[in-house]
Amino acid sequence: MLYFIYDRTFEGLLCAVFDTFSRKEIPDRLVSEATNIPLFTDTYVVVTEPGKAERVLKGLSGKISRSAIYMLHASFLSESEEVENTIFRYIYKAFRADKSIELNFADPDILELSKVYRKVTREAERMRQFVRFQKTADGVFFACVEPRYNVMPLTLDFFEDRFADQQWLIYDVKRHKGWFYNLQTTEEVRIDNPGFDASSGKLNRDIMDDNEIDFQDLWKQYFKSISIKERENLKLQRQHMPERFWKFLTEK
Numbered sequence: 001m002l003y004f005i006y007d008r009t010f011e012g013l014l015c016a017v018f019d020t021f022s023r024k025e026i027p028d029r030l031v032s033e034a035t036n037i038p039l040f041t042d043t044y045v046v047v048t049e050p051g052k053a054e055r056v057l058k059g060l061s062g063k064i065s066r067s068a069i070y071m072l073h074a075s076f077l078s079e080s081e082e083v084e085n086t087i088f089r090y091i092y093k094a095f096r097a098d099k100s101i102e103l104n105f106a107d108p109d110i111l112e113l114s115k116v117y118r119k120v121t122r123e124a125e126r127m128r129q130f131v132r133f134q135k136t137a138d139g140v141f142f143a144c145v146e147p148r149y150n151v152m153p154l155t156l157d158f159f160e161d162r163f164a165d166q167q168w169l170i171y172d173v174k175r176h177k178g179w180f181y182n183l184q185t186t187e188e189v190r191i192d193n194p195g196f197d198a199s200s201g202k203l204n205r206d207i208m209d210d211n212e213i214d215f216q217d218l219w220k221q222y223f224k225s226i227s228i229k230e231r232e233n234l235k236l237q238r239q240h241m242p243e244r245f246w247k248f249l250t251e252k
Contacts, residue, residue, distance in 0.1 A: 001028050001038065006046040008032045010076045013084060014053040016046045017091050026092070030085055056091070063094045068102040074124075075116045077150045083116050124151040128158050130245045133168060134202075134216075135209040140180075141168040144201030144248050152179060156186050173198045201248040216250050223251035 004019070004027040006012040016030055027044070037043060060069060072087050089109045094101050105111045126147075133141035141163070145152065152172055156179055159168065163181070171178035171191065180189045195207040203212070246252040 001041045003027060003035075003037055003041055003043050004030050004046050005033055005035075005043055006030055007048050008084070009048060010073055011050065011053040012046060012048040013076065013088060014056040014091075015048050016088060017056050017095075018052040019044070019046055020092065021095070027088075030088055031081070035081075060091060060094060063097070064100050064102050068100075071102075071113065071117045074120050074151075074154060075113050077153065078116050078120050079150050080116070083113070086112050086116075120149050120151055121154070123147050123149050124154040126242075126245065127151055127155050130241065130249060131159075131170065132201075132248060132250045133163075135212050136203060136207050137209050138207075139167065139209075141166055142196070142203060143168070143170050144173055144196065144198070145170060146174045146244075146248070147172065148244075150175060160186060171196075173201070199247070219250050 002025060004016045006016050013030065016027070020026055023044070025044070031037065057069070072090065075083055076087055086109050090101075090113055093107070093109070101107065101110060103110075105114065124147075127145055131143045131145060133143045135141055150172075152170060159170065160181060165183070167180075167182055169178050169180045169189070171194075176190070178189050178191060179186050195204045196202060197204075241249075
């Protein structure tokens, strides 16, 4: 048995592919340093180097489409240890094949990735729909999210375009990191002393804009006024707006 140990980044995975071909050794599994490795298992530590990752991406672009490469990256954001090995096998097969493999759904790895991709992109779309901002005293619009998968990187272009004229910070409470848009670029940030309740996403009153509570009340009143009690269908509502998102929704 041969395990490749890597840093669990997409770039690190691409470097594992590079090392597989350069060393002429195919690992049985990709694992992280924290994995309990069985006794008598050979290991090799993959060093993540941007140059190697870029070379693999360049070569891969000649084997599969750009949309397929995007699918690989999006699927990686599911954070599953099994999917990273599936992606590795997909890329290895793509390089070995004479033609594109991306539509060969008879292959179990290709079929599995298509399923994972649908789940991840569906979660990303829900983030675009269900993010609710609160205005802070210094004019930054803040929102908490807790996506099932690490999908926020897939949504940043949308938020940059949709809210291009305001500074915002979207914080993933599950992964303890956020993305701050400063009107020009979006940067990943960490918050050491959060001024919000992670269980509800509510800002502390001392850092909230003076008018924020009034705007939240107005939104709740609007939501209530357009609802038709006689046509209420909670089952359908939960289908389109899963209950796990409700704690961060102002109207809920």
